Amino acid sequence: MENVKFIKNGISKLPPGFRFQPTDEELVFQYLKCKILSYQLPASIIPEINVCNYDPSDLPGNYGEQDRYYFSSKETKYRNGNRMNRTTKSGYWKATGSEKKVIRISSSISNNNVGLAGIRKSLVFYKGKSPNGSRSDWIMHEYRLVNVESNSSHQKYVKEIGDWVVCRIFMKKRRNVDKYSVSIMNQPRFFDFMRVHNAAPGPMITSSSSSTSTEVSSSDQTSGYIC
Known part of the structure; x- marks a missing residue:
């Protein structure tokens, strides 16, 4: 050879x-x-x-x-x-x-x-x-x-x-890899598919001028989350 x-x-x-x-x-x-x-x-x-x-x-x-x-x-x-x-x-x-x-x-x-x-x-x-x-x-x-x-x-x-x-x-x-990083990696992750497909123009979260609280628009109320 x-x-x-x-x-x-x-x-x-x-x-x-x-x-x-x-x-x-x-x-x-x-x-x-x-x-x-x-x-x-x-x-x-x-x-x-x-x-x-x-x-x-x-x-x-x-x-x-x-x-x-x-x-x-x-x-x-x-x-x-x-x-x-x-x-x-x-x-x-x-x-x-x-x-x-x-x-x-x-x-x-x-x-x-x-x-x-x-x-x-x-x-x-x-x-x-x-x-x-x-x-x-x-x-x-x-x-x-x-x-x-x-x-x-x-x-x-x-x-x-x-x-x-x-x-x-x-x-x-x-x-x-510390224990905290491992616990974060093992937590379930959520994906908002409804937001991706049904997103309307403009911000999804609006702030009211008369209140310091934050309101979520109606498009988010019908969103579905899966794990």
């Missing part, structure tokens, strides 16, 4: 009507694994970008799409360490929650050799300097390829493979 390219100047661009919505399993085994092992990718749709060189709002890509995907190199924070650098120009990515294991559902797993698997780490972007940054709505899922093996004592070992990760970055949806 011929590799299809949808990347131009580091930005992925799909034709109208097409959406790139891979599952965790597809991201790890169809894209990240092929990238690390130098296999042919299903399609050239994920650009290579060091994610930490940009703030999430400055990342290249189509802002009309909710999710954006990037191959990012494993840049370590310290020369002799394994901890990745997650600091950007005006903030930093902070891990949250527990890591999720991604496996191939169709693959058979033996007791002695579990084989390749993926690890998904969730991170939140904070503006400012650690540890006093302010939390934002930007979320990143970082996928890594690992090799899971077990020895004669049935102890499992996890070893990361390759110098690349896949990053899925998106904006968390806000749902800040």
